[in-house]
Amino acid sequence: xxxxxxxxxxxxxxxxxxxxxxxxxxxxxxxxxxxxxxxxxxxxxxxxxxxxxxxxxxxxxxxxxxxxxxxxxxxxxxxxxxxxxxxxxxxxxxxxxxxxxxxxxxxxxx
Amino acid sequence: xxxxxxxxxxxxxxxxxxxxxxxxxxxxxxxxxxxxxxxxxxxxxxxxxxxxxxxxxxxxxxxxxxxxxxxxxxxxxxxxxxxxxxxxxxxxxxxxxxxxxxxxxxxxxxxxxx
Numbered sequence: 001x002x003x004x005x006x007x008x009x010x011x012x013x014x015x016x017x018x019x020x021x022x023x024x025x026x027x028x029x030x031x032x033x034x035x036x037x038x039x040x041x042x043x044x045x046x047x048x049x050x051x052x053x054x055x056x057x058x059x060x061x062x063x064x065x066x067x068x069x070x071x072x073x074x075x076x077x078x079x080x081x082x083x084x085x086x087x088x089x090x091x092x093x094x095x096x097x098x099x100x101x102x103x104x105x106x107x108x109x110x
Numbered sequence: 111x112x113x114x115x116x117x118x119x120x121x122x123x124x125x126x127x128x129x130x131x132x133x134x135x136x137x138x139x140x141x142x143x144x145x146x147x148x149x150x151x152x153x154x155x156x157x158x159x160x161x162x163x164x165x166x167x168x169x170x171x172x173x174x175x176x177x178x179x180x181x182x183x184x185x186x187x188x189x190x191x192x193x194x195x196x197x198x199x200x201x202x203x204x205x206x207x208x209x210x211x212x213x214x215x216x217x218x219x220x221x222x223x224x
Contacts, residue, residue, distance in 0.1 A: 032210040043114070043201050043215035044153070051210060087153070095166040096141060096205065097155040098213060 002027040006088050006101035013078055013108050021073040021104045023088030033071050034098065035064050036087040044087055078108045112137065114216035116202050122222045123192050131187040131219045135204030142185045143213055144177060147199040159185060189221075197223045 003026045013019055025033065032051050036044035048057040050066040057064045061082065063074040073086055085105045089098040115134040123129050135142050144156040158166040159179040170177070174192075179185040189196055199220050203213035 034212055036215075041217070043116075043203075043217045046212045046214060049210065049212050089153075091210065095158055096143065096211075096213070097158055097166060097169070098143070098145075098153075098203075099155070100145075100153040102152045 002090065002092055002099050004088055004090055004099050004101035006086075006104050008104060009102065010105045011107070013075075013106065015079055015108055015110050016077045018074070018076045018078070020075070021086055021088075021106070023071040023073070023101055024069060025071070025088075025090050026069075027090050027092040027099070029092050030090060031093075032091045033066055034089045034091065035071070035073055036089065038085045038087055038103070047086075075106070078106070080108050080110050082106065083108045114202055114204050114214055116200075116216035116219050118219060119217065120220045120222070122224060124224045125193060126191050129189040129192050129196070129221055131189075131200050131202075131221070133185040133187070133202030133204075133216060135185070135202070136206075136214055139204035139206050139214075141205045141207065142179050143203045143205075144185075144187050145201045145203065147201065147218070149198070153201065156187075192221075192223050194223050197221055 005024045007022045035047040038044045048064040053068045061076050065072045085103045087103045089100045142159045145153045155169040157177045174190045176188045199218045201218045203215045205211040205213045
């Protein structure tokens with residue numbers, strides 16, 4: 001069964017304290033791995049797509065990497081505005097459905 | 111560019127009533143997906159539609175739930191005879207194609223059942 005597990009569930013950082021979020025997946029025929037950010041009361045906001053092991057994508061303080069079994073979202077020198085829930089999702093098979101992890105809720109304190 | 115628009119943002123229904131949730135995809139996107147987020151749970155896929163066709167409804171409850179995406183107008187998720195357990199946030203997403211394209215989400219409809 002296709003499965004996505006994110007860790008930790010919650011993460012508290014001081015402003016400027018870098019860290020990484022983990023997304024482990026078990027899926028047959030990975031077509032893409034997606035990272036989203038979700039703020040309270042809002043829908044998920046697309047961040048990155050990764051397609052193959054070894055691929056990396058960067059955007060401001062965020063960097064996403066992908067191996068054959070997991071993906072990491074590295075946050076460098078985070079700011080309070082980076083506080084949000086970060087969601088990982090995989091797409092597999094012939095339809096476009098996404099399988100989401102439970103998310104990591106990040107809180108960055110000034 | 112307008113993103114995915116969902117309405118209403120909040121919907122309150124009494125048990126046994128019907129709920130209709132609407133979704134207008136990003137202009138030019140012909141693929142629509144519905145997801146449900148139950149309290150304290152992650153997003154779960156419900157249904158995938160293209161214009162006038164249901165492609166994958168493997169995540170839809172067998173009874174009371176239906177979805178459509180007509181040739182003209184928004185996609186509709188319909189829940190008949192709602193029960194307390196239907197209380198959740200329902201999100202719609204759209205993409206221009208299926209193959210590896212990111213899905214763009216609306217801000218959801220929060221459904222509350224009294």
